[in-house]
Amino acid sequence: MATSHKERVNVEGHQLTLTNLGKILYPETGTTKAEVLEYYATVAPFLIPAAADRPATRKRWVHGVGTPSDPGQMFFQKNLDNSAPSWVQRVTIQHSDHSNVYPLVNNLATLTWLAQIAALEIHVPQWQVDADGTMLPPDRLVLDLDPGPGTGLPECVEVAKLARSILQDIGLDPVPVTSGSKGIHLYAGLDGTGKWEQVSAFAHELARSLEADHPDLIVSDMKKTLRKGKVLVDWSQNSGNKTTIVPYSLRGRAHPMVAAPRTWRELVSPDLEHLDFTAVMKRVKEGKDPFAAVAAARSGQAPAHPSIRDENDDGGSRGARDLHRAAGVTAVGGTAVERNPLNPRLAKYVDKRDPNRTPEPFPAVEHHRRSRAPQEDAEPHPPGGIFVIQEHHARRFHLDFRLEHNGVLASWALPRGVPDTPAKNHLAVQTEDHPMEYAQFTGIIPKGEYGAGTVSIWDSGEFECEKWRDGKEVIATLTGKPGGGLHGTRRFALIHTGESPSQWLIHLMKDSPGHHKVILPEAPGGGESAAGPVPDYPPMLATAGTAGDVAAGEWLFELKWDGFRAIVTRSNGKIRLTSRAGNDMTATYPELADPHYWPDNDFVADGEIVALGKNGRPSFELLQKRMNLFKPGDVERARAAVPVQLMVFDLLWDAGSDGGANLVPLPLRERRERLAAFHARHTVKGSPIHLSEVLEHDLDDLLASASELGLEGVMAKRADSRYLPGRRSRSWIKLKLERMQEVVIGGWRPGSGERQGTIGALLVGIPDGDKLRYAGRVGTGFKDWQLRDILQRLKDLERPDSPFHDIPSEDAATAHWVAPELVGEVTFGDWTSSSRMRHPVWRGWRPDKAPEDVHREP
Numbered sequence: 001m002a003t004s005h006k007e008r009v010n011v012e013g014h015q016l017t018l019t020n021l022g023k024i025l026y027p028e029t030g031t032t033k034a035e036v037l038e039y040y041a042t043v044a045p046f047l048i049p050a051a052a053d054r055p056a057t058r059k060r061w062v063h064g065v066g067t068p069s070d071p072g073q074m075f076f077q078k079n080l081d082n083s084a085p086s087w088v089q090r091v092t093i094q095h096s097d098h099s100n101v102y103p104l105v106n107n108l109a110t111l112t113w114l115a116q117i118a119a120l121e122i123h124v125p126q127w128q129v130d131a132d133g134t135m136l137p138p139d140r141l142v143l144d145l146d147p148g149p150g151t152g153l154p155e156c157v158e159v160a161k162l163a164r165s166i167l168q169d170i171g172l173d174p175v176p177v178t179s180g181s182k183g184i185h186l187y188a189g190l191d192g193t194g195k196w197e198q199v200s201a202f203a204h205e206l207a208r209s210l211e212a213d214h215p216d217l218i219v220s221d222m223k224k225t226l227r228k229g230k231v232l233v234d235w236s237q238n239s240g241n242k243t244t245i246v247p248y249s250l251r252g253r254a255h256p257m258v259a260a261p262r263t264w265r266e267l268v269s270p271d272l273e274h275l276d277f278t279a280v281m282k283r284v285k286e287g288k289d290p291f292a293a294v295a296a297a298r299s300g301q302a303p304a305h306p307s308i309r310d311e312n313d314d315g316g317s318r319g320a321r322d323l324h325r326a327a328g329v330t331a332v333g334g335t336a337v338e339r340n341p342l343n344p345r346l347a348k349y350v351d352k353r354d355p356n357r358t359p360e361p362f363p364a365v366e367h368h369r370r371s372r373a374p375q376e377d378a379e380p381h382p383p384g385g386i387f388v389i390q391e392h393h394a395r396r397f398h399l400d401f402r403l404e405h406n407g408v409l410a411s412w413a414l415p416r417g418v419p420d421t422p423a424k425n426h427l428a429v430q431t432e433d434h435p436m437e438y439a440q441f442t443g444i445i446p447k448g449e450y451g452a453g454t455v456s457i458w459d460s461g462e463f464e465c466e467k468w469r470d471g472k473e474v475i476a477t478l479t480g481k482p483g484g485g486l487h488g489t490r491r492f493a494l495i496h497t498g499e500s501p502s503q504w505l506i507h508l509m510k511d512s513p514g515h516h517k518v519i520l521p522e523a524p525g526g527g528e529s530a531a532g533p534v535p536d537y538p539p540m541l542a543t544a545g546t547a548g549d550v551a552a553g554e555w556l557f558e559l560k561w562d563g564f565r566a567i568v569t570r571s572n573g574k575i576r577l578t579s580r581a582g583n584d585m586t587a588t589y590p591e592l593a594d595p596h597y598w599p600d601n602d603f604v605a606d607g608e609i610v611a612l613g614k615n616g617r618p619s620f621e622l623l624q625k626r627m628n629l630f631k632p633g634d635v636e637r638a639r640a641a642v643p644v645q646l647m648v649f650d651l652l653w654d655a656g657s658d659g660g661a662n663l664v665p666l667p668l669r670e671r672r673e674r675l676a677a678f679h680a681r682h683t684v685k686g687s688p689i690h691l692s693e694v695l696e697h698d699l700d701d702l703l704a705s706a707s708e709l710g711l712e713g714v715m716a717k718r719a720d721s722r723y724l725p726g727r728r729s730r731s732w733i734k735l736k737l738e739r740m741q742e743v744v745i746g747g748w749r750p751g752s753g754e755r756q757g758t759i760g761a762l763l764v765g766i767p768d769g770d771k772l773r774y775a776g777r778v779g780t781g782f783k784d785w786q787l788r789d790i791l792q793r794l795k796d797l798e799r800p801d802s803p804f805h806d807i808p809s810e811d812a813a814t815a816h817w818v819a820p821e822l823v824g825e826v827t828f829g830d831w832t833s834s835s836r837m838r839h840p841v842w843r844g845w846r847p848d849k850a851p852e853d854v855h856r857e858p
Contacts, residue, residue, distance in 0.1 A: 014087050014109040018116055025064045025118060028254045031277070033118070036250065039277045040115045044108045046289045047122075047248035054124035055093055055102030057243050062118050065252050074252060077119070078102060085113060091133040095241075104129075105246075120252045123243035127196060135240065138196045140294055141172070141203055142244050143186040144179075144234035148219070148227030153274075156184040157267055159218055159231045161551075162210055164264070173446055175294050176267050177247050178274050180257035183231070184267075185244060189294045189356075196240040203235035247291045248284075250277060261291035268548025293359055293446075345408045348432035352450045360445060361437035387478050388439040388460040389418065389485060393731075394453035397667055397720045401428065401506065403463060403476060408433040410474075412494065412504060417665030417722055418485070419508045420535050424662065428494055428504040458724065459484030472496050475509075485724055487538070534571040534602050537652050537664070538726035539580050542715065544857050545733035547699055554719040556668060556694045557702055560734060561647045562618040562712040563610035564627070564848050568646070570595070570603050577609075579848040585609075587630050591639065592646045597689050599682040601656030605675075606723075607648035607692065617711065620825075624786070624844045649692035649715075651675040652723055664723040671723065699735075706737060713737045738827050741837060742846055742854045745822045746772045746803040747815045748794055751787075758787040759794075762842070763815060764824070765804055766856050772820050773835065774807045781826070781842035794818050823849040 007018045021034040040047070058077045066072030080090055080101045089104040105111055105122060114122065127138040143163060145156040160176050163186055167174050172188040179185050190199065207220035210233055219230040237244045251257045260275040260283075275283075346363050355362035385404030392400050392413075399417050402409040412428040419426045439460065445452050459480035466475040474494040480486035491509040566585065567578045575593040577585040586593045589609060611626060613619040625642050629635045651674050655661045663671050672694060679691045695702055702714050713736040721731035743764035751760035761779035765772030782790070797818040807815075823846040828837035 009112075011109040011112050012107055014085065016085075016109070016112060016116065018112075023064070025061065025120070026254070026256045027064060027067055029256060029276075031256045033115070035277075036118075036120070036256075037112065037115045039250065039256075039281055040111050041108065042281045043248045043284050044111050046284055046291065047246065048105060048107065048111065050248065050291055050294075051105040051122060051124050051246045053104055053106065053128040053130075054246075055091055055100075055129065056105050056114075056246075057102070057123040058114060058119035059121035059123070059252055060117060060119045061252050064118075065120070065254065067254060072252075088113065091129050093129075093133070093135070120250045122246045122249045124246045125240065125243050126199070126238055127240065137190075137192045137194055138199050138238065138240075139190050139192040141188045141190055141199055142237050143203060143207070144232075144237055144244065145184040145186060146227075146232040146234055147183050148224075148230050148232060150229040151231055152182075153178070153184070153272055155217065155231050157272065159210065159214075159233065160184050160186055160267060162214065162218075163206065163233070166206060166209070168447075171448065173293070175261055175290055176264065177259055177261045177291070178272070179245065180251040180259045180274050181253065185247075185259065187247075187291070187294045196238065200235070200238040200240075203238045207233035207235040248280065261289065263290050265549060268546060268551070270546060343407050343435075345406065345433045346435055349434055352432065354449070358445050358449050359443045360451075361435050361441055363435040363437070384462060384464040384476065386436075386439055386460070387463045387476075389458040389480075390441075391456045391458045391722075391724075392451070392453060393455075393718070393720065394445075394451055397722060399458055399722075400431075400455075402434060402438065403465075403474070404436065404439075405433075405468065407436065409436060409438055412506070414506060414665075418490075418492075419506060420662050420664060421533065422508050422510045425505040425507045426665070428506040430502045430504055456730075458727075459486045461486075471501065485727060487726060534569060534604060534653060534655075535662075536569075536578075537567060537604055537606075537723075538582065539565050539567055539606055540650075540724045540726070540732065541580075541728035542732035542734045543728055543730045545716075545730070545735065547703070547735060549730070549733050550699065550716040550735075555699075555716045555733075556672065556719050557697070557699060558649055558692050558694060558715045558717070559702075559706060559711055560713040560715045560736070561608040561610050561692065562620045563608045563623055563647075566592070566607055566609050566646065568592070568598075568603075568605045568607065568648070570598060570601070572602075573600075581848055581850055581853075583848075587632075588626065588628075588635060589644055590635065591688050592644065597682075597684050597687045599656055599678060601654070602661075603651065603655065603678065604653035605648050605678075606650035606652060607646045609644050609646055611642050611644050620844055621783070627845065627847050643688065645688045645690055647690050647692040648675065648679065650723065651678050652725075654678055656681065664725065667720045667722060668717055669719045703735065703737065711737070712740075739829070739857070740825060740827050740843070741775070741840075741857050742823055742825050742849055743775055743778075743840075744772055744820045744851045744854055745794065745818060745824060746774075746820050747817045748790075749777070749811075749813075749815055755787065759790055762790070762824070763804070763807065763811060764826070764840070765820070767820070767851055767854055768805060771805045772803050774804045774811075775835065776828075776837040776840050777811055778824075778826055778840045778842050780840075786842070786844075793822060797821060820851055823847075823851060823854055 007021065009016055009018060018037065021032065023033045024030055025033055025036055060075040060077060061072045062075065064072045078100045080088070080103050084103065088110050089106050090101050091104055092099055092101050103110060105114070126140050126142055128136045130136055145159050147153070147156055164174050167188055174186045174188040177185040177187060211218045211220045217230060218233055219226050220233050220235065222232070236242060245259045247259050247261050249259050251259065256277045257274050258277055258280045260280050266272065343363065350363065353360060353362065387404065388402050388409070390400040390402070392398055396415065399414040401412045401414050401418070411431045411434050413431055414426055414428055416426040442456050444454050461478065461480045461484070463476045463478045466477070468474050473496065477489060477491040478486060479489045493507045493509060495505050495507065497503045497505060565580045569576045569578065573595065575586070575595055575598060577589055577593055579585050592609065609623070610618040611622040613622060622642050623644070626638050626644055629638055651671055652664050653661055654663060654674060657663070657674055663674055676691065699714070699716070706714055713734060716733040716735060718731040721729070744767060745762050746765050747763035749760045749763065751758050759782065761777040763777050765774050799817050799819050802812065802817050803820045825843040825846050826837065826840040827843060828840040830838045832838055
């Protein structure tokens with residue numbers, strides 16, 4: 001694009017001339033002014049609330065930021081130029097000996113104008129102004145964690161966690177922002193009742209306290225001579241005369257980095273890095289705004305100036321589209337929406353919540369994406385609508401069951417979860433109606449607020465309504481998402497008990513289309529368990545994480561067994577072993593399916609099949625010799641050479657339990673107690689069935705011990721987590737000691753030398769649409785017998801063309817392509833910038849996984 005290119009655009013009703021759109025403002029990356037304009041248009045909905053009504057100081061790089069060896073000239077501006085458009089909102093601030101006129105970044109038009117004049121960095125104070133330009137009390141506190149020589153982001157993270165602990169003790173929940181430069185900014189929203197002198201004094205005292213407690217890590221004095229090997233906690237930016245770069249602002253550095261708000265989960269990741277503008281644009285497009293809670297922390301007053309959310313301004317979306325067209329990108333989608341009046345059914349919801357303190361959708365200030373007129377006088381019989389069932393880790397764990405009804409979500413709390421069998425009803429407590437927006441809500445409701453805790457979606461979809469009698473009865477058939485907690489379609493009845501208005505029962509109808517039991521051959525004189533049909537449970541799945549993910553809350557720890565997952569079911573006297581993918585493994589592992597080793601009542605248990613080496617440690621390599629065997633002779637020979645054990649760690653159904661058969665809704669701690677009693681009911685000497693113990697030790701000690709023993713890692717599970725069949729959850733975190741990745745094989749290269757006639761390397765990838773994203777080649781870790789086995793399997797799957805989206809020509813040379821049907825597992829060092837694995841080493845096949853189950857591990 002030529003640098004002289006001009007474009008006349010209309011942004012929010014204001015005419016702007018955008019010039020030199022092809023001009024390179026960041027030479028090292030080739031980032032142009034058009035891309036800068038596109039970035040600020042994309043992040044405007046998040047940046048503007050963080051900057052609104054705050055006098056803005058700007059840093060401009062008219063000729064670009066230059067390079068480290070030849071930095072561009074920077075202009076620092078407080079006063080607004082006389083050439084500034086008249087429509088730019090401004091405020092005059094009186095200083096001790098002079099006054100300055102500052103712009104207010106309150107709309108997309110102003111942000112676009114600033115980008116046009118190459119004002120790349122925007123800095124604001126921690127206070128706002130009212131309509132008369134009067135300085136208001138500060139509504140947020142900021143700490144600038146600045147790493148000194150010899151320190152970096154990891155040390156800043158440690159300081160951030162220490163500061164967070166203190167701030168949470170006084171009721172503040174800070175949000176971290178990786179500054180895009182060196183360190184971390186820590187923001188906390190305030191109620192706007194204190195003077196800046198008080199806030200500044202508090203921040204100073206907080207910095208001194210942190211330094212006193214951690215003198216080897218933290219310094220609060222600004223002297224550069226004191227900062228070597230330490231992190232400076234700069235408290236001074238809370239002064240009424242100081243500013244800090246606004247979240248989502250670009251940085252005027254060699255690379256277009258951003259002051260990017262982050263989640264605490266991200267912050268404790270060992271892979272934490274500063275983010276550039278492309279990464280932040282992607283996050284914003286996904287709707288991720290960790291800074292929203294701080295940006296919304298007002299003093300109870302409405303904004304003094306129009307903002308991007310102004311309901312009377314319908315030009316915003318047109319302006320954004322014009323701006324994106326000028327920048328040479330696709331127009332922004334969406335149209336202006338009108339705000340609906342508050343549905344009277346939501347009055348209780350509004351009364352229970354403060355929009356400044358909770359991230360939950362608030363109908364008084366949010367646009368309704370969907371609304372149906374309430375029908376107060378009639379008793380409606382709607383055909384159905386949307387539903388959501390949310391997992392709510394509040395003071396006591398429960399599920400929230402919500403059905404669309406007359407423009408709101410009618411809601412019930414289910415303390416025992418959704419019933420899995422018609423034989424037993426569960427309590428349902430009707431709660432206040434929720435806004436339709438709540439169907440998409442996930443997040444953390446802060447401590448001290450109504451419903452405080454973590455909310456996630458258990459399942460969602462649409463329902464067909466057969467009957468709806470307000471306050472009496474609801475019958476509906478719900479169809480959930482693939483992999484959701486309902487596992488398909490279920491038909492429920494909600495019945496009011498006639499006691500208190502909130503007291504209901506929820507019942508799973510017997511003719512529910514999706515309800516089924518495990519199909520097994522009947523034993524002589526068989527029949528269903530007295531507790532009802534035994535459900536078919538797919539296993540709950542864990543999420544990869546770090547120790548930081550389990551720093552808060554109560555967690556139970558177990559060793560991570562290096563084997564194959566198995567659901568064990570006893571029904572009608574027969575034992576069946578089922579893989580994660582739902583395949584029957586009973587014939588492959590007959591020693592584990594021997595009823596002699598199990599209690600004689602119907603049950604469903606969850607565990608891991610392992611093969612132990614000579615040192616008594618699980619060996620994934622040995623286990624490979626037992627898989628995919630079905631002929632009795634092959635199984636018996638392998639069984640004699642490689643016996644297996646089953647480590648049982650959960651109990652989902654137990655007809656012999658005094659507390660009821662279905663244990664899935666119970667918290668993990670109670671399920672573990674039931675499992676211990678279950679295991680103790682029937683112990684046989686020499687049994688291959690073992691209880692996976694909960695380890696009462698410090699996590700760091702457990703990880704160190706697992707490393708010394710050569711184990712895979714540690715499993716961490718929330719003590720209050722219910723079992724979520726078939727769902728991946730962050731209530732279970734796998735803490736691995738080395739990086740592992742499941743991969744799909746897409747090809748192989750012939751070997752040479754000692755490997756002549758076999759495999760030289762496997763070409764592997766990760767599913768991405770209808771093909772694989774290339775992840776590298778695996779050439780080590782194979783045993784001779786494995787090479788022959790692999791070659792035989794792959795020859796049956798050969799195809800003429802590559803299954804990869806892209807693969808380097810040097811890796812594709814001499815390659816034999818195969819259909820991407822087989823899954824294996826590798827260990828590796830790290831990911832390269834081109835998304836390839838460094839030094840991958842083969843571990844073995846994963847017959848329990850399908851290609852569609854494979855994803856890149858975080």
